[in-house]
Amino acid sequence: MAEPLVLAALALQLTLIVALRYLGVSALFAWIAARLRPGTYRPADPDRRARLARQVRREIGWSLLSAALYAAPAAVALAAFARGGTRLYTDVAAMPLWWLPASVLVYLLAHDAWFYWSHRAMHHWPLLFRTMHAVHHESRPPTAFASMSFHPFEALSAAWLYPLMVFLVPIHVGALVLVLLVATVMAVTNHMGVELFPKGWVNGWFGRHVITASHHDLHHSRYTANYGLYFRFWDRLFGTDAGLSTRVQPPFLGRD
Ligand SMILES: [Zn+2]
Ligand SMILES: [Zn+2]
Numbered sequence: 001m002a003e004p005l006v007l008a009a010l011a012l013q014l015t016l017i018v019a020l021r022y023l024g025v026s027a028l029f030a031w032i033a034a035r036l037r038p039g040t041y042r043p044a045d046p047d048r049r050a051r052l053a054r055q056v057r058r059e060i061g062w063s064l065l066s067a068a069l070y071a072a073p074a075a076v077a078l079a080a081f082a083r084g085g086t087r088l089y090t091d092v093a094a095m096p097l098w099w100l101p102a103s104v105l106v107y108l109l110a111h112d113a114w115f116y117w118s119h120r121a122m123h124h125w126p127l128l129f130r131t132m133h134a135v136h137h138e139s140r141p142p143t144a145f146a147s148m149s150f151h152p153f154e155a156l157s158a159a160w161l162y163p164l165m166v167f168l169v170p171i172h173v174g175a176l177v178l179v180l181l182v183a184t185v186m187a188v189t190n191h192m193g194v195e196l197f198p199k200g201w202v203n204g205w206f207g208r209h210v211i212t213a214s215h216h217d218l219h220h221s222r223y224t225a226n227y228g229l230y231f232r233f234w235d236r237l238f239g240t241d242a243g244l245s246t247r248v249q250p251p252f253l254g255r256d
Pocket of ligand 2: 119123133137219223
């Protein structure tokens, strides 16, 4: 097969994988949210219920489009990997063992930094907000299906990062799978509308450093704060941390 056709076939397969991963993880955490706080996704009021159903359909539509846009640069990286042209490695002994966890952290920190600054830029300039980011904020409050609900311009603004990094920063294939898993699960759980972690964790060391639903929920209601993705230090350093939302905490998790 000619190279463009190989890439197109690869992109199509990756689109399917990303879409199924999104649908599976989102459905799982939507189900958990409904268990933890009954009524979260089925409000008693029929009008609100119909509005929510329309919102979820919209979130799924944008997210499936994002899946295709994430898959395209990933296909380029995967094709290069097959030819040995990336820094992805499969032999654990190819790098020191400490690099395994360190590489996971480096990838997440790079993603976090790019997200924080591009996210702030989209909120800072009204034109950028309207054209790129307003779609994501149509989810008020978001659901577990909002994790990839982005305008194509916003999806493209982040889709290139990991595919580019695999050409520059060595990472074991297994560690990269872990990075993608963490990215997917955190994106879904931060939008699911219910806090998964006990209050003692959220208000303790963990919640002071790691972003959970309580932190990101406040971004969706306030707009002007809590821009981070995985960690809170950028928000703290630059005075954009507004603390935590209590709306998403189910009552039974209220104890420490
Ligand atoms: Zn969000
Ligand atoms: Zn935003």
